Amino acid sequence: MKILQVTPFFKPIWESGGVARVAYDIAHNLHAKGHEITVYTTNRSIYPNDLPTNRLTSVDGMNVYYFENLRRYLPITAPPVMPYYMPAIARREIAQFDVIHIHDHRTLLTVIASHYGRKYGVPYVLQAHGALPQDTGSRRMKRLYDMVWARKVILGAAGVIALNETEAERYREVGVDEERITIVPNGIDLAEYPNLPPRGRFRAAWGIDDATKIVLFLGRLDPTKGIDLLIRSFAEVSREYDNAVLMLVGGDMGHNDEFKQRVRMLGLEDRVIFTGFVNKEDKMAAYTDADVFVTPSFTGFPVTFLEACLCGTPIVTTCQGDRLGWVDDTVGINTAYTPEALAGAIGRLLADDALRTRFSEQGKELVQNQYNWEAIVHDIENFYAKVAAEGNQGGCSPTGVWPGSKPKSEAVLRSGR
Template sequence: MKILQVTPFFKPLWESGGVARVAYDISHTLHESGHDVTVYTTNRSIYPSDLPTNRRVDVDGMNVYYFENLRKYCPMEAAPVLPYYMPAVARREMNQFDLVHIHDHRTMLTVIASHYARKCGVPYVLQAHGALPQDTGSRRMKRLFDQLWSKEVILGASGVIALNETEAECYRALGVAEEKNAIFPNGNDPAEHSDLPARGRFRAAWGIDGAARVVLYLGRLDPTKGIDLLIRSFAEVAREFDDAVLMLVGGDMGHNDEFRQRVRSLNLDDRVVFTGFVSKEDKMAAYTDADVFVTPSFTGFPMTFLEACLCGTPIVTTGQGDLLEWVDNTVGFTTEYTPEAFAGAIGRLLDDDVLRARFGEQAKELVRTRYNWQAIVRDIEGFYADVANKGRDRSLPAGAGSGLPGQNL
């Protein structure tokens, strides 16, 4: 099949979050399976990049367009992704594809790609990656986007991909027919991490004693992730374990000053380490050196959970946001969203070497057998084929579909 993948960010912009990683892994696995893959994405997320823009380049055998992102000129904290040159390319190329897979539904890439897919009669699959609810992140921007475009984008899809049953129910509530709905979890490639870093490397780099008990958070340092709850929970953990250290690994999303102030107010300056964004190699070293991996709140299916499992690091999370049923009492604990409950689960793991080891081995086995990309993408391929066959029968004739406000597409 000739497949177009549309994603706000792509390799090497890993700092943008899990969507870039998932879009790359799916795309590359499809390419390795013999499909002709093209990617529409942008050149900038949080940090500047020197990627070639507005032209096709080869990335690991795939055709990739890094469209110049006008977001960098916007002073807004949650500025939209604005690929001004994308319509020219989409207008020229869209009818070449058998299917389009759109990642993350509230972007201008999504609006442009879905418009041209409908106009050219090309079926598209939409994957929201846990972002359907309006009650997280920039609610005002989400409400505005939804009023303008979301219904058309979502209901115009020939198929949708949910990461879990919670997200599938969100699609149903928006009016997506049951036969269009499919659930596919995120995955990982165990072979890619066959040589994990030796334990102690990350600790040594940050001056942490080899015998200390390390609690790790890795991801965007954003209030929606429950960082404030984590810091308050760690204050209780620190009172019980005088050698415990909390490592906050991830890029500053504009809230680090308030998080540091919370740390200071709890007298935890010497017990909490902010590392900033780290490389892929250092990230895996951080998982390996951690005793417990924590994420208070999430939506969708975080890649960080699978990466922690690959390294045999048990997980503590909560039922705030989405819920992954395979975590609790298998690879870690799912608790109530309170400092007391979260701290209690962390403390239980830090205090029980045997339990940590058991959860760690079960976590490794789960990734090897259930959550590997080869198996998941085989299922996605089957869904693609079904959507492509049915979607072209249902597609609007050429020229149908509405345009974008203020643009002659």
């Protein structure tokens, strides 16, 4: 099949978050299976780079366009991704594809790709990556986008991919028919991790001895991840465990001054370490050396959870946002979204070596058997084939809304319920 992947960011812009990683893994594994892959993406996140722009280039055997992103020139906070040259290419090329896979539904790339997909009768699959609710991040921008485009984009999709049952229910409430929803979790490419780093490398780099307990957060340092709650929780943990440190590993998304102010207010300057963005090798070393991996809040299906499991690091998360049923009492603890509950869960794991070992062994087994990309991409292939066959039979109406879809209140998009 000739498949177009549309994603705001792609390799090597890993600091932009999990969507770039997932989009790459899907595209790369599809290419390995013999499909012809083209990617529409942009060249800018928050860090400068010298990627070729507005022209076709090759990345690991795939055809990739890094469209120049005008947001880098705007002096406003969190401007939208703006690939001004993309319409010229999309107008000329999209008709040739068998199916389009759009990652992240609130971008101008999505608007452009879905428009030309409908115009030329090319079915597209939409994957929101847990971003359907409006109650995180820039709510004003999300409300504006949803008023203008969201319903047309979502209901115009030949199929949608949910990362978990929570997200599948959100699609249903927006009005997507059951037969157009499939649940496909994120995965991990085991071939990319042939040798995990030995324990001690990350500790040595940061001057941390083996007796010290490491509580690790790894990902974008964004308020929506519950970073402030984690810092307040760690203040309680630190009173009981004077040999514990909190490591916040990830790029500054513009809020580090706030987080560091909270650290100073709580007197934790010598117990909380901000590492900044780290490369893949250092990231895996951080997981390996950590005693507990904590993500207080998330949506979708974080790849970081799978990476932590692969390294045998137990997980602590909460019921805030989405929920992954396989975490609780299998690879870690799912607790309430309060400082006391989060601190209690972290402390319980730090104190119980046997429990950490059990979660560690079960996490490694789970990732290797259930959440590898080879098996997951097979399911995605089958979904593509289904929507492509229905598209060829004229399944989509000229308005871009599938017959039988049931639009509901805009409140669904606002609440995520």
